[in-house]
Amino acid sequence: MIFLTNYLTIRIPNVMLYLEAKEQEQHLIPLFCCPPWAMGEMLLFRCKLGVLQYTVIRPIISSITLICEMVGVYDEGKFGFSNARTYLVIINNLSELFAMYCLLLFYTVLKEELSPIKPVGKFLCVKLVAFVLFWQAVLIALLVKVGVISEKHTWEWQSAEAVAMGLQDFIICLEMFLVAIAHYHFFSYKPYIREAEEGSCFDSFMAMWDVSDITDDISDQIIHMGSTMRGYQKKKMFS
Known part of the structure; x- marks a missing residue:
């Protein structure tokens, strides 16, 4: 999302005004x-917010996953509502799906x-990597659940859960081999050769750890949400 908005900012001085001038875009399937x-500030704000919510929820889910694994209630490789993994996976993927939807909606509006x-x-x-990894993990877990991968259909020294994890x-x-080839094609280094020559390897290494763009965006969204809520409350009082 930051990549797209930064590119648009270079080409379009005021993205919000530009969006307001475009025809109204309807929601995509399934919404x-x-x-x-509304085209303009609302669309830009909600698309950003939809993407940013995943950057907050994902680390929280990862931390909870670590705690659940340590206390023995995560159950990697199993699919059922008796373990924490199922609930964490559902929450994580709902968050990711909404983030991807907002990103897709933003792209649809500004495709050209x-x-x-x-x-x-x-x-x-x-x-696509995230989707494939999730659904194949669900498929393998279902194979364990229905008995296709079971203690009778595996090696004596391996459990069904261990085989499922190894297969995944x-x-x-x-x-990842195929993904690496795709990355080489779509994320070419050529547009950044000049910047790489001007900077040092140390600068590039430090820039890799810089997450200020995310923290700044989250801060801006919180401030925007606060001002929106205050405006809504004032409007409600006067009405």
Whole structure:
């Protein structure tokens, strides 16, 4: 989202005014029945907020996962409502789905303006991996659940859960090879050669750890939400 907005800012001085001048965009499937977000500030704000919520929820889910694993209630490789993993996976993927929806909606509105940087390929390289990893993990867990992968259909020194985890890890290794090829094609280094020559390796290394763009965006969204809520309360009082 930051990549797209930064690119648009360079080409379009005021993105919000530009969005207000465009025709109203309706929600995509499966939210096409919901009232559309007004073009302009509301659309930009809600798309940003939808993407940013995942950057907050994901670390929280990861921390809870670590705690659940330590106390023995996570149950990696099992699929059922008696373990914490199922609930954490559902929450995480609902958050991710909404973030991807907001990103897709933003791209749909500005498809022509963003076409020079070919964002679809970049989007699929990053996001398709998450979807494939999740659904194949669900499929393998279901195979364990229905008995296709069971104690009778595995090695004597391995449990069904261990085979499921090993199968998932093996498939990921194969997939990452294909993903690496796709990344090389869609995330070419060539547009950044000049910047790389001007800076040092140490500067690039430190920039890799810089998350100020995310923290600044989260802070801006919180301030915006606060001012929106105050405006809504005042409007409600006067009405």
